[in-house]
Amino acid sequence: MLNDILSPARAAWEDLQERLFFLPPFPDELDSLALFSLLLVVGLLMGEWLRANLGWPKVIGYVLAGTLFGPSLLGWISLEALAQIRPIADAALGLLMLEIGRRLDLRWLSHNRALLRATLGEITLSFAAIFLFAYAVVGLMPAWAAAAAAVTMASAPAVVLLIVEESSAQGQVTERVILHTALSAAASFFVFAVVVGVVHAEYSDDWLNAVIHPLWVVVGASIIGWLMARLALLIAALLPKRSLAQVFILVASALLAVGTARMLAVPVFLTLFLMGVTLSFSDQRRTLSYTNLPEGHWLLAIILFVVVGASLPWSDFTWLIGLQAIGMLIVRALAKVAALVWAGGGLSVTKRVMVGIGIQPLSATAVFMAYEVASLYPEIGRSSLSLPLFAAAIMELAGPALCRFALVRAGETAAVDNSKEGVA
Known part of the structure; x- marks a missing residue:
């Protein structure tokens, strides 16, 4: 059908080539970068349309487009x-993981x-519940059941951070x-x-792989x-605080960490998260504590979630695996909520729920981790x-909505006019 529509244009182009020899051949397909x-x-x-008309998080639209x-x-x-654009997606995820690492406050945890108790309970119960479901119900081998639990036990830091920023949530x-x-990440x-x-x-036939590879990671x-965090602090200390130059150094150091991790086959998400944690604990002089990423990281988020949506293997979908995935998500949700309700603390039961x-999202980090493990023995x-x-894949669509629902229900989001919102 498409060839029939393009045939007249192709013929006219070829006739024109006889006179204008510099013209390239008629393109058979659109350039991948342009597409x-x-x-x-x-x-x-x-x-933007979903946000303005339905009040849905923008992330859902990005994922739907990629899917x-x-x-x-x-x-x-x-x-x-997808392979060509993967470095940009790694950079996008890396910057968001850097930010979530910088926000990790273990001092608060140590004084409460x-x-x-809630943190340890949520982490332990989530892993155990998912492992038992994958092993006993789905029938995965213990190693792959553990891999499934490792991939899905954590929330999606990128999604949570973006929903919090989009909703202007505080509390x-x-x-x-x-x-x-x-912490779950x-x-x-x-x-x-x-x-x-x-x-x-x-x-593996060689036991060294089982010992060296985890250490390498x-x-x-x-x-x-650590090195990139120290480099960023060293250079940023010479610059005015909260200046554009400091923002540039922070982003440049993060991108250098992304490139180095990719070059050495080390997970980007783990590297940038640890860089953020190092910045949080090593910045005694508050050199970069008040330096925020530019709002352009929202644009990188579009690339990240479009790539994640396009990477999901929907061609392999069956109703059986769909039901199993829903069952695992239900078990995971119950484990997280139960652990937080059981732990008690200064919040009411409703707010603990x-x-x-709010920590239900499961997204880019899980997808990247799953492909990292699967690539070992494809x-x-x-x-x-x-x-x-x-x-x-299911939580790509449901997770952002659940997180936003929790923040709105808790009364911690700012009232905004959706119809006037931009990308950031």
């Missing part, structure tokens, strides 16, 4: 185009026993949602490293994150980790 740029515009418009035009559905974005529920999200990264070793121990990410609902990992991937 992806158009998709970003579509994702932006979808997010619709990705390889699994319309196929307008090829796998090759109930909060510490106890908001702060606890951010804290629990950051940190715990999942540790479990992720352990699971990498478990998977190697199960399938954790130690490598820690060293890169709101915190439990012939086995791809099918074994389809469960957490489809759980992430």
Whole structure:
């Protein structure tokens, strides 16, 4: 059909080439960069329309655009185009993980026993519940059940941070949602490293892989994150506080960390999270404490969530795995809410439930972690980790809405005119 429509234009172009020899051949397909740029515009418009007309978080529009035009559905974005744009998506996720790491306040946790109890309970119960479901109900092997639990136990830091910023949310529920999200992410990264070793121990012929690879992941990410944080603080100390130059140094150091992590095959999300944590604890002089990322990181978020939406393997979807993913999400949600309600603390039961609902998002970090583990043994990992991937796919759409609902219900969001909102 499309070839029939383009045939007259192709013939006219070829006739013109006979006289204008500098003209390139008639393009058989749109350039991948141009096509992806158009998709970003579509994702932006979808997010803005959903926000203005339905009050939905913009993130949902970005994911829908990527899912619709990705390889699994319309196929307008090829796998090759996704591979080309992956470094930008890594940079986007890295900057958001840097910010969530900078907001991690362990001092608050150390002075609040109930909060510490809630955190440990939520992390432990989430992992145990998901592991038991994946192993006993779905029938995954122990190593892959542990991998599924490591991938899905944590909330999505990028989604939570963006929803909080989009909603201009402030208050106890908001702060606890951010804290629990950051801590569960940190715990999942540790479990992720352990699971990498478990998977190697199960399938590798050389036991060194099971020992060295987890160390490479954790130690490598820690060293890169520490070095880049120290570099940023060292240079930023020579510049005026809260200046544009400091913002530039912060972003440039983060991008250098992203590039170094990619070059050394170390997870970008873990490296930038640890860089953020290092900045939070090492910045005794408050050199960068009040220096915020530019609002342009919202634009990077569009790229990130369009790529994540396009990366979801909807072509492998079956009703059975869909039901299993929903079952796992229900178990995960109950574990998180139950742990927070049980822990008690200074918040009312209703607000503790709101915190439990607010930390439900599951998104980019889970997808990237799943592909990291699956890439170790592609012939086995791809099918074994389809469960957490489809759980992430479902929560790509439901998670942002749940987080926003919790913040609104807690009365901590600012009243905004949706029809006048921009990207930021």
